[in-house]
Structures are given as C-alpha cells and as structure tokens.
Amino acid sequence: MRKTKLILLISLNLLLSNVFGMDSKPVIKVGVGNNCPYFCESTTDPGYIAEIIHKATANSPIEVQLILIPERRITDLLKKGIIDVSVLPSAEIRKDPNLFSLKARLGVHFLALANLEANESIQSFSELKGKKVVFSGGEQHHRVLEQRLKELNKSEQSFVISLTGKNSTKRQKKMLHKKRADFIVADFNVLSFYNIKDSDENMKLNILPSSIGGFTPLVLASRRTDDFIKNFGEAIASYVKDTRRNGELQSILEKYNVSDWKQFY
Amino acid sequence: MKLVFAILLFVLNSYAKKQFNVGVLYWSMNIEGQVAMRHGLESQAALLNKSAKSSGASTIKIIPLVAGDGEEGIKNQVQQFETLVTQRVDLIIVQPTDNAALSGALKKANKAKIPVIAYDQYIIGGKLDSFITSNNYQAGHMAGEYLAKKFKSGRKIKLVLVQYPKVSSTIDRVDGLFDALKKHKRSYEIITTYEAVEPKAGREVGQKILNSFPKKGSIDAIFTINDGGGLSVVEELVKAGRREIIHATVDGDPNSIENIKAGNLTVINSAQFCAELGRQAIIQGYDLLNKKEIPRKVLIPTFPVTKETLDRYTGWKGKIPKPFRKPWLENESWNNQIEKN
Numbered sequence: 001m002r003k004t005k006l007i008l009l010i011s012l013n014l015l016l017s018n019v020f021g022m023d024s025k026p027v028i029k030v031g032v033g034n035n036c037p038y039f040c041e042s043t044t045d046p047g048y049i050a051e052i053i054h055k056a057t058a059n060s061p062i063e064v065q066l067i068l069i070p071e072r073r074i075t076d077l078l079k080k081g082i083i084d085v086s087v088l089p090s091a092e093i094r095k096d097p098n099l100f101s102l103k104a105r106l107g108v109h110f111l112a113l114a115n116l117e118a119n120e121s122i123q124s125f126s127e128l129k130g131k132k133v134v135f136s137g138g139e140q141h142h143r144v145l146e147q148r149l150k151e152l153n154k155s156e157q158s159f160v161i162s163l164t165g166k167n168s169t170k171r172q173k174k175m176l177h178k179k180r181a182d183f184i185v186a187d188f189n190v191l192s193f194y195n196i197k198d199s200d201e202n203m204k205l206n207i208l209p210s211s212i213g214g215f216t217p218l219v220l221a222s223r224r225t226d227d228f229i230k231n232f233g234e235a236i237a238s239y240v241k242d243t244r245r246n247g248e249l250q251s252i253l254e255k256y257n258v259s260d261w262k263q264f265y
Numbered sequence: 266m267k268l269v270f271a272i273l274l275f276v277l278n279s280y281a282k283k284q285f286n287v288g289v290l291y292w293s294m295n296i297e298g299q300v301a302m303r304h305g306l307e308s309q310a311a312l313l314n315k316s317a318k319s320s321g322a323s324t325i326k327i328i329p330l331v332a333g334d335g336e337e338g339i340k341n342q343v344q345q346f347e348t349l350v351t352q353r354v355d356l357i358i359v360q361p362t363d364n365a366a367l368s369g370a371l372k373k374a375n376k377a378k379i380p381v382i383a384y385d386q387y388i389i390g391g392k393l394d395s396f397i398t399s400n401n402y403q404a405g406h407m408a409g410e411y412l413a414k415k416f417k418s419g420r421k422i423k424l425v426l427v428q429y430p431k432v433s434s435t436i437d438r439v440d441g442l443f444d445a446l447k448k449h450k451r452s453y454e455i456i457t458t459y460e461a462v463e464p465k466a467g468r469e470v471g472q473k474i475l476n477s478f479p480k481k482g483s484i485d486a487i488f489t490i491n492d493g494g495g496l497s498v499v500e501e502l503v504k505a506g507r508r509e510i511i512h513a514t515v516d517g518d519p520n521s522i523e524n525i526k527a528g529n530l531t532v533i534n535s536a537q538f539c540a541e542l543g544r545q546a547i548i549q550g551y552d553l554l555n556k557k558e559i560p561r562k563v564l565i566p567t568f569p570v571t572k573e574t575l576d577r578y579t580g581w582k583g584k585i586p587k588p589f590r591k592p593w594l595e596n597e598s599w600n601n602q603i604e605k606n
Contacts, residue, residue: 090436094443097453101444110365110389123369124340188390209365209390214430217440262606263396263562264387264433 025063028232031083033071037193037256038087038107038218041068048256049087049106049218052249056239062232075099079223085232089216102233104220104240108261111141111213112188114205116176121206122183129153131182134161134175136168141213145185148212160185169194173203185210192257217265283323285554287547288349290342290359291331292385296493298516298539301581302360302385303329305540309547325551328354332362339363346370350377356554358546361386364432380553384546387433394553397545397563400604401437401515404535404567405488407591407599408438408513409445411533411571412486414593415511422446422453425478427470427489427498429462435490438515438535442488456484461494470494471501486511492518492534499530515567517581522570535567539581545603560605569599 030053032039039047046054050066057064067083075092077083078099087106093099115122129152135145142162149159161181163171169190175181184191184205191207198204220236222229243249244262253260289306293299307327314324328349332342339362349357350373357374361367364387371391374381381388384397416422429435446453457477459470467489478484487502487510489495495514499521502510510530514521517536524531542565549559566585570578573592579585588601 090440091430094439095455097447097451100447101440108389121369123343124366209368211363211365211431215364215389215433215436216430217436259390263393264389265437 025061026228027063027065028085028229029065029067029083031067031069031074031077031086033074034068035071035190037189037258039066039068045255048252048258051252052106052239053236055243055248055252056236057232060235062228078221081223084224084229085220085222087218088221090219091216093219093221098223099221100223100225102220102222102229102236104233104236105217105261105265106220106236106240107189107218107258108264109216109218110188111137111145111185111210112191112207113210114184114186114191114207115182116173116202117204117206118202119206122208124208125210125212126152128159128183131159132161132180133159133183133185134163134172134181135185136163136172137186137213144213170198173198173205177203189256189258196257215264217261285323285325285355285551286328286352287325287356287358287550287554288328288330288345288352288354290345290349290357291329292342292360292362293334293338294331295334298518298537298581299360299385301539302543304582305543306358306547307543308540309544310551313547313551323555325547325554339366343367343370347373350374350379353377354379356550357381358550359383359388361388364389380550382546382550382553384542385434393561395549395559395561395563397542397549397565398434399537399542400564400566401434402441402444403564403600404515404537405438405441405443406445407441407535407567407569408488408515408533409442410449410591411569411593412442412488412511412513413446413449413451415532416451416485418451420452422451423456423483423485424453425474425484425487426455426458427461427467427487427494428458429460429490429494432462435462438490439488442513461489461498462491463493464497467494467497468501471498474498475501475505475507481507481509484510486513487530488512489514492516492521495531496520496524499524503529517568517570517578519580522575522578525570525572526575532571534570536570536578537567537581538565538579538583538585540583541565541585541603562604562606564604564606566599566601566603 034041037048039050053064074086078086093101113122135142146160172184188209195205220233291303310325310327317324330345332338342362346367347370357379361383367388368390371381371388375392380394382395383393387396428439461467461470489498492514499512511532512530513533515535517534521531521534545563553559568578577586585601588598590598
C-alpha cells in the first residue's frame, strides 16, 4: 500500500499532449528522484533528463510515465518490476548482474566545492582546512568528505554539517550568508543549476568542480531485456546523438546550466 | 605608394610560414607509459616539422613542462597551465593530473581564446577543443569477455574489483567489464571493492585481500583498473602462493606482460597504445592550428594481450596492429579503429 502511495504520489504523464490513441499505447514506467536539474517537480522546468525522455518519445507509439519516487527506493522498485526503467549511476548497475544498462548515457554526477561569489573564488580542496563545510548528498560522498577533511585538518573532529531534504541548496547558501559555514560541498550540476535560478546576486556562488567523490556516469537502466525496453533505450540514445549534432541538446542543457558529457565518457 | 607597400607587406606576412608555440604539459616522467606518450608526441612533432619545412608550411615549437607526481604535481600543473596562458602560446596540450583541479586554468585559457587539447585524462568544467584517450570501455569489455570464457558456464564468479573512480578513464573500464560479463550471461558476485591506482596502494590492497580472504578458492578473479596498482596486487598474491586466482587488468605495462608469459595470475591485459595517444594529440593540435576542423573526441583502441595474442602485440611505443579474430570468441574480431567523433 505504501509503495502504491509512493508511486501515485506524483505521476507526470509527459505525453498528454499526444492526442492519438493514448489509452491503447503500451506504457513504460520510468522511476526518478526529485532532484533538479535532473528531474524536477516543476512543470515549466521538469529537468533536463525529463525533457530528453519526453522529446525522444514524443512521436513514438509508447506512453512514458515519469514517476517521482524517493531516490533510495529506486533500485529496489526497479528490481521488483514496479517500475520498468530508471536513471542510475553506472556503479549501481554493476553491483547487480540482473540490472542492465540501456546504452543511453544521460550525464555525469560529481561533487563541487563552493563559496559565496563575494569572497575570493576557491582554487583547491586544501582551502577547506580549518573551515566549516555544509554538505548535501549521498552517504558514500559524506564518508569520503569527512575522511578527506580529517586528513587535511589532521584531526578527528568533524568539520561537516550535513543537510538532507527539500531545498537543501537554498539552505546551504543561507548558512554561508549567515556565516554559519564557510564552504558548500554538493553535486556540481545541482549547484550550477541553482546558481542561475537564484535571482539574488548576494547568493551567487563560486563553484569549483572536485574529483574527491569520483565521477559517476548516469545511464538508463532496467532489469528487463526485451525488445520493447531495448527499443526505448535506443530511442533515447539516438535522440541524444542526433540533437547533439543539430544543437537541440545544447539548448536543453543551457536552460539547466549543465555541460554536455560527450567528451567525458 | 607607401600604403600599397604596407598592404603588400601585410599580405605577405599573412601567408608567410609561421612557427607555432605549443605548450605541452606532461604529468610524470617516472611512469613508463607516460614517457611513451611523450615520446609519441615529440617524435610526431619532429615528423610534422620535417614535412612542413620541405613544403613551406608552418612548424611547431614544443615548450615542454613536467608537473611531477602526487598532490605537488597537481599544484605544479595548475601553475604551469596558467603561465602558458599568460605567455599566450598558440596551443596548450595537456595530460591532466586531475580531472577537476585544472578547471579554473582551463577557463582562463578559454577566456584568452587559447585552444586546449587534453590527452589521456579529461578536464571537467571548461571547453576542450579535443580530448584524446584510449578506448577504455573496450579495454574493460575485452577483460570481461575473456574472464567470462575462462569459467565454466553456470558458475558464479567471485570477483574482487580494484577501482579508482576519481578519473574518467577508469570508470569506463569498469563499466566495460561488467557490460561484457552481462552480455555473455555470466553470473558474478562482487565480493569486495578496493581503490588503488599506484604501487603503494596496490601493495596495501594485496595485503588486505590476503587478510580478508585467507582461504584458497575464496576468490575466483580480480580486476584491476590499471597496472600502476595492479602489478603490486599481483606481486603480493604471488608471494603468498595464491596462484589459483586469475587477474585481468588494463595498461600493458611490460612487467604485467611478463606475468602473462610466466603464468603469474594475470591472464589478460588490455594494453594502451601510449605513444599513439601522444601522436594523435599533436596531429590534432597541428590541424587545429592550421584552421582545420578536428574531432571533439578521439578514442585509441586498446589491445587484448593474452597468451594467445602475445606475438601480435607491438608494445607501448608500437603502431596499432591489423585486426584479427579473438581466439576466445567465435566470429568476433578485435577492433583496431581509431574512433573520431
């Protein structure tokens, strides 16, 4: 019952604009986390991956349902077949021999260091020595950050305040503004996105990409290997490839302040 | 008359042959593979200059700078990069010491409109005119398909993964490995994961493996993302007599190739063509300086060195061999193509 509630919580049918034979179309359920700029609750800016999926399947004979679910539940629901497809870090797919990559690469996730633009821009991780850091992100990245800061400070004391839940980027910025923290460590794409969305000039950030947490490619994944799912993956991959050439992909990414990942992997 | 002379001089100057100043930022000269990359780049530059002199085209002057190892190397390279931007060289070619630390310097080069080509490793957060790297996905994939064929079907492979997710190349290698195992429908279990990219960490990982899995038969296979760490892992396991484990790796270090010959755990090494990485970097750079369109990404194939293919392997400084059928797979040939996108 709880699962059903989760799934029904927010269901975005991105093909509502298609008027022909919608009821008879086969459905693919894509489970995603609410995490801008990847997927967002907003209908005007639904996230760059949501836009890619929407546009890639707009004229196809399938109906795609994007279902917003808590990120920690995605892999489990995928394995149980409650959702058909999701966008996962490639490291997550490796762990399970029964999860397959659908060959559609949809970005790369990595950490960044940031401070308020009013300060001198940050050049390296060593500047975090002796400073308070406010972090948002996954548990693994949190552990890595704690460890690196302990090594940097040669101290067992924790220098990290961890934030979870909604609006964590806004809350992180506020903490910098009120001098309750010196630096932010969070997902690079998330920080970049909110840097263009925030109209308050006092809250703009200097952002430095960092390799401390590693680099995680984001790929379309499924436990299914049937042609229907494979064709869906190929449609997304082809769309990315084609629109990269004609500039359409770039115009989507620019809206979210995200860089193309083509050269990266 | 003076005006006509000035215009004539300007036109002649525009067409006169030029010497391009190319700043080349090397990482370390203590790693043999990186020395081979430099050798490829500089020997190709000499060839281009020879040909340019005979045809009257522009030549290249290489300004070489070496960063060095470890954290100090990263800091050095940032400074060296910024110095080249200040000097306003015509082109910067870089083997990045870190995927992220150079982003600020890259942005400065972008702002100064100095083209930048990276090889081996990527730089995130700025614009690279081209990125030349090994086909790392192919490297991992070949290791995966070879492992898949080494074990009887139906057996779950107990696998230890030695990775390093902080650089782009090694991530592709791991993804290729697992995609191949899945493609060949091999059941596996990652029994543990470690991080190592250089000898010291490799030795520590070797010891950890021995401590955590002291019983023979508790591990079937180990995949290491490079020879930098992988060679030390193998050394520790060989010393402890753990010859029942098989090892797959990437890079093509001559010592690892010797392990394949001697039957010391390693069964496949997807070798890079290091010199070709350097050669392609300067070839693309020279084309760019001559206003030709160049690919945004160049992938150099990797070679599957196994007992069956040893005689075909040309080494780090060698040229890319012709394709051949892979002995461990029916009807599938090794792809020797340089991919340009």
